[in-house]
Amino acid sequence: MNMDFLKEIDINQLVEMGITYGLKLLGALAIFVIGKWIAKGLTRTIRKLMEKGKVEATLVSFVGSMVYVLLMIVVILAALNNLGVNTTSFVAILGAAGLAVGLALQGTLSNVGAAVLLILFRPFKVGDFVEAGGTAGVVEEINMFSTIFKTGDNKVVIVPNSSVIGGNIVNYSAKETRRVDWTFGIGYDDDLKLAKRTLEEILAADERIFKDPAPFVAVSELADSSVNFVARVWVKSGDYWGVYFDTIEKVKLIFDEKGISIPYPQMDVHLDRPQEGA
The missing domain is CATH 1.10.287.1260 (Helix Hairpins)
Structure with missing residues (x-):
């Protein structure tokens, strides 16, 4: 039982x-x-x-x-x-x-962490012209460990993501428009009003330059050897360098045609001859 x-x-x-x-x-x-x-x-x-x-x-x-x-x-x-x-x-x-x-893997993981931050905040994308990590160029690739740039002279630069995220990032492609700035100098003996009017005509003739906001030209400085003008215009981001270089060339050629000088620093040297019998 x-x-x-x-x-x-x-x-x-x-x-x-x-x-x-x-x-x-x-x-x-x-x-x-x-x-x-x-x-x-x-x-x-x-x-x-x-x-x-x-x-x-x-x-x-x-x-x-x-x-x-x-x-x-x-x-x-x-x-x-x-x-x-x-x-x-x-x-x-x-x-x-x-x-x-x-x-x-501290260094490697920091690059992976930086890649995650680049994904979340997206300060730039592939195809943007960016200055970051001590390099300026077009972003070709963003991978787990590095960002690959192509510079203006067609060099490939590989920058660790931690270096990219750890410093200032300048994205030149983020906005559709950019402002172009120049400084032009004329001689003190030149016609100030003629020079200003000539600069305004050069800028107004370029179709790539926006009419609104209107181009800005003004006397900015009475320097040691020149009277300096500042000129500022707005253009599409893709037209920036074309407008910048073309305008410098046009200003030089038209100033030469109109007899407006572009001075350069000069120094007058006076030699004192010793007196006879001294």
């Missing part, structure tokens, strides 16, 4: 334990399956948002993979915790491993 009673107790305990752990196992599987589905959905959404923002394909793939891996780590830890496994030690191990890898 006692043996039958003990067997009945053992069977009941086993059934109870089986039900308890079975429910935990089912719960863990449900957490894993649903969590994996959510992780995939979030990753897919992030990828679509980045692709819609015209982010580089390499960065889209990298960030998507990184987000998915991090989400799956959270899901697996939650599933193990539901089974009753103490995940504190796992978190500590992952933290220690992450710290070791971070210290070993």
Whole structure:
């Protein structure tokens, strides 16, 4: 009788334990399956948002993979915790491993972090003319570790992303219009009004220069050897250098035609002869 009673107790305990752990196992599987589905959905959404923002394909793939891996780590830890496994030690191990890898790859990870910032804030895009990281050129590529520039003389410069994000970034292509500034000097003996009127006519004749805002010409300085004019106009960003160089050439040619001098620094040297018998 006692043996039958003990067997009945053992069977009941086993059934109870089986039900308890079975429910935990089912719960863990449900957490894993649903969590994996959510992780995939979030990753897919992030990828679509980045692709819609015209982010580089390499960065889209990298960030998507990184987000998915991090989400799956959270899901697996939650599933193990539901089974009753103490995940504190796992978190500590992952933290220690992450710290070791971070210290070993500190420079590389800083570039990856900078790439993420470039993605989020988008101070420039491929095709923009940018000055950053001590380099000025057209952005050809933004990858996980570096930004690749093509300079005006057709050199390829690879700049680490940490250097790009760590300093000033000047994006010359961000706006559709730019202001062109010049300083022109004439001699003190030249006709001031004629020179000003000539500059205004040169600027008004160039169709690339906007009429609104109107070109601005004014006397800016009475220098040591010249009277200086400042001239400012607005143009499309793509016309900047063409207008800049063409105008300098036109000013020199037309000033020569009208007899307006463009002075250069001069120095008068006086020699005193010693007096005889001194």
